[in-house]
Amino acid sequence: MEIEVAVAKKRKWATSESGDSLEMIERPQGGFSFILVDGQRSGRAAKAISNLVARKAISELAEGVRDGAAARAAHDYLYTYKGGKVSATLNILSIDLASNTLVLSRNSRCPIVAITPSGGFCLLDEPSEPIGVRRGTKPQITELPLAAGTVVVVYTDGLEMAGARSSRVFDVPAAIRELTAGNEVSAQQVADSLLERALALDDGRPHDDISVLVLRILDRTGDDVRRLALRVPL
Amino acid sequence: MEIEVAVAKKRKWATSESGDSLEMIERPQGGFSFILVDGQRSGRAAKAISNLVARKAISELAEGVRDGAAARAAHDYLYTYKGGKVSATLNILSIDLASNTLVLSRNSRCPIVAITPSGGFCLLDEPSEPIGVRRGTKPQITELPLAAGTVVVVYTDGLEMAGARSSRVFDVPAAIRELTAGNEVSAQQVADSLLERALALDDGRPHDDISVLVLRILDRTGDDVRRLALRVPL
Numbered sequence: 056m057e058i059e060v061a062v063a064k065k066r067k068w069a070t071s072e073s074g075d076s077l078e079m080i081e082r083p084q085g086g087f088s089f090i091l092v093d094g095q096r097s098g099r100a101a102k103a104i105s106n107l108v109a110r111k112a113i114s115e116l117a118e119g120v121r122d123g124a125a126a127r128a129a130h131d132y133l134y135t136y137k138g139g140k141v142s143a144t145l146n147i148l149s150i151d152l153a154s155n156t157l158v159l160s161r162n163s164r165c166p167i168v169a170i171t172p173s174g175g176f177c178l179l180d181e182p183s184e185p186i187g188v189r190r191g192t193k194p195q196i197t198e199l200p201l202a203a204g205t206v207v208v209v210y211t212d213g214l215e216m217a218g219a220r221s222s223r224v225f226d227v228p229a230a231i232r233e234l235t236a237g238n239e240v241s242a243q244q245v246a247d248s249l250l251e252r253a254l255a256l257d258d259g260r261p262h263d264d265i266s267v268l269v270l271r272i273l274d275r276t277g278d279d280v281r282r283l284a285l286r287v288p289l
Numbered sequence: 290m291e292i293e294v295a296v297a298k299k300r301k302w303a304t305s306e307s308g309d310s311l312e313m314i315e316r317p318q319g320g321f322s323f324i325l326v327d328g329q330r331s332g333r334a335a336k337a338i339s340n341l342v343a344r345k346a347i348s349e350l351a352e353g354v355r356d357g358a359a360a361r362a363a364h365d366y367l368y369t370y371k372g373g374k375v376s377a378t379l380n381i382l383s384i385d386l387a388s389n390t391l392v393l394s395r396n397s398r399c400p401i402v403a404i405t406p407s408g409g410f411c412l413l414d415e416p417s418e419p420i421g422v423r424r425g426t427k428p429q430i431t432e433l434p435l436a437a438g439t440v441v442v443v444y445t446d447g448l449e450m451a452g453a454r455s456s457r458v459f460d461v462p463a464a465i466r467e468l469t470a471g472n473e474v475s476a477q478q479v480a481d482s483l484l485e486r487a488l489a490l491d492d493g494r495p496h497d498d499i500s501v502l503v504l505r506i507l508d509r510t511g512d513d514v515r516r517l518a519l520r521v522p523l
Contacts, residue, residue: 062517283296
């Protein structure tokens with residue numbers, strides 16, 4: 056099998072920094088975790104918050120702490136540090152090679168879309184709260200087997216709110232269903248297409264920071280080389 | 290301008306884990322840092338060491354600590370933790386948007402290759418020691434302007450030692466010079482080609498963990514979208 060993960064990320068129009076933070080870390084017992092945080096509001100203040108939360112989650116995961124505990128720790132840390140006055144959404148997507156599962160941890164009102172060979176198209180949308188404002192906030196956790204044919208899409212609310220001010224509503228799950236209907240679409244293509252559609256709805260000037268993370272598990276056995284690529288416009 | 294970073298990584302033949310660790314983190318004051326660590330020996334023990342060192346460097350950088358201090362802290366930590374008995378190489382490549390420079394920090398006998406529009410082809414190979422074994426070890430630090438046309442290649446010794454047992458020697462700098470002679474080669478192509486040549490010299494069964502990191506700065510101004518892609522064979 057091979058795992059592909061792709062992220063596309065664009066900041067709110069006319070801001071200097073995205074309030075979304077995306078970090079990746081190798082898990083000490085095998086695998087990778089991706090942490091996606093959307094800090095309250097936008098710009099520099101939001102970035103400081105999302106950086107703080109992502110950093111806390113990363114430092115826990117890097118020490119082998121399980122995902123649910125890392126999410127709780129990130130909440131407690133933000134809640135304590137900001138006195139319950141600042142919120143952030145937090146998603147952790149882990150490829151856990153110790154348990155051979157995907158672990159999806161969600162503290163956000165945005166759903167996660169999961170397409171699996173056994174369960175088909177599934178919206179993970181149980182009630183879930185952002186972290187930082189209510190004592191004892193817990194993540195919604197879903198565990199899926201590492202199976203070829205699986206696709207998972209995680210995103211921040213900038214994506215589903217695209218075009219909302221002009222009452223053009225972006226049905227993200229429907230778009231994902233359509234994009235993945237043909238089998239051979241890469242994780243990068245799904246991420247790019249979703250972002251492109253959101254930007255079109257916002258007339259190229261996004262009203263909020265937008266981040267999309269797509270994971271896809273393929274049947275292929277390649278050359279046993281791990282590859283990472285980052286592209287950053289300055 | 291646009292920055293491209295690509296990593297290709299393969300573990301030693303017949304080991305379960307690579308002793309090299311590569312981690313990436315967004316810098317709190319803007320930009321990214323890539324940390325490449327090669328732990329002494331190979332397999333699980335080496336992985337535990339490289340993970341420890343990478344984690345320490347990341348946690349420092351995530352808090353805004355400057356690269357030279359983060360490298361020193363990683364050394365001191367490993368030296369203290371393992372009583373000076375275990376070594377690791379450590380390279381930090383940072384795109385520092387606060388100073389608008391590339392910061393290259395090196396604790397390794399492998400050189401770093403830097404091609405810049407002003408200085409041309411340059412081998413950063415001042416004497417430099419791995420961390421962990423000698424009290425007070427310091428990194429060699431080089432700072433370069435963020436200028437279009439720059440290419441930087443960082444690698445672990447598995448690359449330059451490829452084929453050494455059969456006395457076929459891999460001249461990595463010469464290969465990089467050749468690969469980048471035509472202008473339009475992507476960071477991913479350079480990383481993949483170097484790894485491919487090393488694997489050919491090792492008859493497809495690498496005698497050591499191999500990691501190659503390539504950074505390239507382009508003139509192009511694209512769509513202002515940040516993209517990250519990871520591919521992991523399982």
